[in-house]
Amino acid sequence: MNTAKLHQRAPKPLCVVPQHQHTSHESAYAALRALVTAYPNVRFGMFYTSGVWLVFRVHEQDQQALREQQLLQAVGGCRV
Numbered sequence: 001m002n003t004a005k006l007h008q009r010a011p012k013p014l015c016v017v018p019q020h021q022h023t024s025h026e027s028a029y030a031a032l033r034a035l036v037t038a039y040p041n042v043r044f045g046m047f048y049t050s051g052v053w054l055v056f057r058v059h060e061q062d063q064q065a066l067r068e069q070q071l072l073q074a075v076g077g078c079r080v
Contacts, residue, residue: 016056016057016058017056017057017058018054018055018056019031019035019044019055019056019057020054020055021052021053021054021055022052022053022055023051023052023053024053025048025053027053028046028053028054028055029046031055032044032045032046032055035055035057042057042058043057043058044056044057044058045058
């Protein structure tokens, strides 16, 4: 990756989508590992807040639009 251009890009809006809530670190980590194994192309994470572990999915909002546009171009369509 060209790191010289990396700092020039505008930050991508991110959405954190809750997947699971756990009271123990072990069960949260097991859920996280299961998600990462099942969906290797999706980014997941976890954090501790208010006595619970939250396992979440990171969704880059502009990536969804980019994938849709690429799909439409592949099939010869256009987005209106």
